[in-house]
Amino acid sequence: MKKFPEGFHWGAATASYQVEGGIENNDWAEAAKQGTVPLCGQACDHFNRYEADFDIAKSLGHNAHRLSLEWARIEPEEGQFDQEAILHYRRVLQALEARGIEPYVTLWHWTLPTWLALSGGIERKDFSAVFARYASFVVNELHTEARHFSTLNEPYSIIINGWLQGEFPPFKRFPLLDGFKITGDDVDSKKTKPEWLAPIKYFTLANILARAHNEAYSAIKKISPNTKVSIVFQIHVFNDSGSLYSKIISYFENWHRNHRFLRMVINQCDVLGINYYFSSDVGSKKVYPKTDMGWDSRPEGIYEALMLVKRYQKPIFVAEAGCADAGDSFRADYIKATVEGICRAILAGVKVEGFMYWSLLDNYEWAYGFAKRFGLVAINYATQERSIRPSAYVYKKICEDNGIVE
Numbered sequence: 478m479k480k481f482p483e484g485f486h487w488g489a490a491t492a493s494y495q496v497e498g499g500i501e502n503n504d505w506a507e508a509a510k511q512g513t514v515p516l517c518g519q520a521c522d523h524f525n526r527y528e529a530d531f532d533i534a535k536s537l538g539h540n541a542h543r544l545s546l547e548w549a550r551i552e553p554e555e556g557q558f559d560q561e562a563i564l565h566y567r568r569v570l571q572a573l574e575a576r577g578i579e580p581y582v583t584l585w586h587w588t589l590p591t592w593l594a595l596s597g598g599i600e601r602k603d604f605s606a607v608f609a610r611y612a613s614f615v616v617n618e619l620h621t622e623a624r625h626f627s628t629l630n631e632p633y634s635i636i637i638n639g640w641l642q643g644e645f646p647p648f649k650r651f652p653l654l655d656g657f658k659i660t661g662d663d664v665d666s667k668k669t670k671p672e673w674l675a676p677i678k679y680f681t682l683a684n685i686l687a688r689a690h691n692e693a694y695s696a697i698k699k700i701s702p703n704t705k706v707s708i709v710f711q712i713h714v715f716n717d718s719g720s721l722y723s724k725i726i727s728y729f730e731n732w733h734r735n736h737r738f739l740r741m742v743i744n745q746c747d748v749l750g751i752n753y754y755f756s757s758d759v760g761s762k763k764v765y766p767k768t769d770m771g772w773d774s775r776p777e778g779i780y781e782a783l784m785l786v787k788r789y790q791k792p793i794f795v796a797e798a799g800c801a802d803a804g805d806s807f808r809a810d811y812i813k814a815t816v817e818g819i820c821r822a823i824l825a826g827v828k829v830e831g832f833m834y835w836s837l838l839d840n841y842e843w844a845y846g847f848a849k850r851f852g853l854v855a856i857n858y859a860t861q862e863r864s865i866r867p868s869a870y871v872y873k874k875i876c877e878d879n880g881i882v883e
């Protein structure tokens with residue numbers, strides 16, 4: 478029996494652009510119009526169906542839910558905030574509260590309003606101030622509806638995909654990496670722009686995003702000192718395989734890919750959100766089964782991911798971990814192994830407060846469009862019909878038992 482601390486938050490995550498539908502004024506929608514990424518269109522129509530979707534989450538035993546707000550809806554023009562959009566999100570948060578589901582709100586999950594992307598995006602000199610202004614506006618409006626606000630999601634995914642690999646807006650790629658596969662994808666170089674300064678940008682953009690988080694943290698705290706503020710950071714674990722060489726390389730990789738950034742923001746985090754998808758074994762050729770993304774299936778690695786951040790002594794919530802599995806043939810085992818890994822980390826002294834499976838619904842998987850299926854709930858995009866996958870019931874039992882009861 479693997480019991481979790483009382484009050485542990487069990488739920489699932491989504492992100493606005495991936496599920497809401499009907500968003501036409503951000504950088505991804507612009508790219509889709511130009512044929513650089515797949516169209517998102519109505520996605521899961523979650524914008525209109527959120528109540529029914531939260532009913533499903535409730536029926537599945539969830540007591541927490543991570544969602545993001547669409548910056549382009551809230552600030553459609555620079556400095557102009559849309560009260561209708563705020564009203565919508567207020568209703569969304571109230572719908573969660575009515576069902577006894579604790580919201581974890583992410584202010585920015587990758588998509589930028591078109592005006593911001595056109596005026597330089599995160600490379601704009603005043604980006605951190607622009608982001609802090611947006612963050613403080615939202616928290617001022619919504620802090621009575623939610624206790625947890627994360628500033629931004631996965632800084633390195635933005636940088637690696639947008640400036641090194643050319644998969645995300647602004648589609649820049651470092652030409653010397655052509656032919657190498659960082660995430661297992663081939664880059665279509667016709668749709669991308671060469672960025673020879675990418676290795677320098679990698680560091681400067683990371684600094685910009687850290688500053689954006691820190692300024693937003695201060696701005697939010699001035700408005701609402703009791704709001705719990707976090708960043709959501711994807712941990713990529715590098716394990717050594719015993720040799721001195723692998724120890725040196727994995728130490729360097731863990732510092733450079735994880736700790737370097739975390740050290741810039743950790744003092745401005747009340748809580749830390751972590752996402753976990755990847756572990757690498759340095760100097761080992763061990764082969765793992767693959768998820769539908771072509772990624773190694775290593776859910777148990779969440780233990781090492783959590784141990785890696787133990788040193789920061791912060792409360793932690795797992796903001797995402799999950800797998801694409803259209804056939805639902807290994808998702809239940811993936812979830813169980815994830816939960817066991819979290820349990821081991823808690824026993825080893827990591828203060829984990831919640832786990833949000835990625836994702837509640839099948840959704841728009843960025844450059845892959847709708848092909849990949851991460852959901853506990855399957856979506857028929859032609860009819861918008863929802864069907865609960867069998868693995869969702871395995872997770873439901875875990876949520877209701879507050880752990881794994883064998």
Ligand code: BGC
Nearest residue numbers: 492630631634752797835842
């Ligand atoms: C992102 C999600 C994405 C998931 C699966 C995470 O890094 O936050 O938006 O859908 O990975 O690729």
